Amino acid sequence: MNSPSESRGTAMVIASAVLFGLMPLLTKIAYAGGCGTCTVVFGRFAFGAAASALAAALGGHRLFDLSARELRRLLVLSALYAATPVLLYGSYRHIGTGLATTLHFTYPVTVMLLDIRLFHARADRRFVLCLCVCAAGLLCLCGPGEGGGPRGVALAALSGVSYAVYILLLGKSGLRRVPVTVITFWLSLFSAGEIGLLSALTGSLTVPQGPAAWAAVAGLGVLSTTLAVALFQAGVFLCGEVKASLLSTFEPLTGTVLGVLVFHEAVTPRSLAGAGLILLSVVLLVRPRTQTGR
Numbered sequence: 001m002n003s004p005s006e007s008r009g010t011a012m013v014i015a016s017a018v019l020f021g022l023m024p025l026l027t028k029i030a031y032a033g034g035c036g037t038c039t040v041v042f043g044r045f046a047f048g049a050a051a052s053a054l055a056a057a058l059g060g061h062r063l064f065d066l067s068a069r070e071l072r073r074l075l076v077l078s079a080l081y082a083a084t085p086v087l088l089y090g091s092y093r094h095i096g097t098g099l100a101t102t103l104h105f106t107y108p109v110t111v112m113l114l115d116i117r118l119f120h121a122r123a124d125r126r127f128v129l130c131l132c133v134c135a136a137g138l139l140c141l142c143g144p145g146e147g148g149g150p151r152g153v154a155l156a157a158l159s160g161v162s163y164a165v166y167i168l169l170l171g172k173s174g175l176r177r178v179p180v181t182v183i184t185f186w187l188s189l190f191s192a193g194e195i196g197l198l199s200a201l202t203g204s205l206t207v208p209q210g211p212a213a214w215a216a217v218a219g220l221g222v223l224s225t226t227l228a229v230a231l232f233q234a235g236v237f238l239c240g241e242v243k244a245s246l247l248s249t250f251e252p253l254t255g256t257v258l259g260v261l262v263f264h265e266a267v268t269p270r271s272l273a274g275a276g277l278i279l280l281s282v283v284l285l286v287r288p289r290t291q292t293g294r
Contacts, residue, residue, distance in 0.1 A: 009238025012231040013247040019228035021254025025262060026216040026224065033213020037089040038199040039206045040217060045192035047221020052185035055226060061179040073173050078190030080166035087159035094152025101252055103156035105138050108245040110164035115242055127242055130281040134249050137277030140270050170233065171241035180230040188225055253278050
């Protein structure tokens with residue numbers, strides 16, 4: 001059976017995926033307020049760093065009680081984490097969001113394959129079954145109904161690879177002793193610095209126009225960064241990298257539901273089938289194991 005800690009990790013990852021799923025809504029609001037991609041990503045991480053610092057202080061955690069080795073590992077993780085939205089948002093300029101989302105969410109496959117290849121993990125049959133069901137659901141939910149250039153396809157696929165490596169390295173990072181609010185602070189701070197440097201070099205940083213745009217960017221930082229990343233990190237440590245990556249497919253499901261509720265997007269049999277398959281994959285993944293582990 002699943003242990004209580006693994007069940008808590010499962011709940012944390014699902015909650016984080018729902019919060020990450022708010023990003024398309026908040027990003028559209030920010031874009032409507034005159035923000036560009038680098039502005040949205042930089043603002044997200046800057047607000048995230050501030051919120052994480054406050055959360056760490058309220059929890060009595062010391063931000064600078066880290067070794068040089070731990071800071072170096074966080075710096076490496078932040079480069080991967082910052083690269084993911086830049087690559088994904090960049091792909092939107094060349095291909096449709098449906099195709100981009102599908103390519104990005106190949107990362108559970110990458111996590112599983114890298115874990116098997118590099119760390120000699122056992123290929124759990126239940127994970128493989130859930131992966132196939134989940135992939136079918138993603139293709140229904142946000143399948144490639146539009147064409148796209150090779151540059152957009154490459155950027156979206158690379159965003160999935162970047163995030164997969166981030167998840168895998170996070171699980172193997174040896175940072176379990178560090179409070180998640182402290183990890184989130186340093187990840188957000190390093191990422192903001194990296195995106196800020198990129199923006200300075202490209203001259204792409206703009207100022208949000210209006211309170212709605214500012215609120216959206218702040219929401220991205222507090223909800224879809226500080227809280228979402230903290231929950232995801234804690235969940236990875238409790239339920240494992242492969243399981244966490246599969247549960248993260250609640251993110252596009254959340255985006256679809258918000259699209260229907262907020263933007264009044266049409267509900268099609270294909271989208272309903274996709275949502276059902278994703279939910280089925282999660283049910284199969286989290287159901288208690290039998291005594292034989294099968």
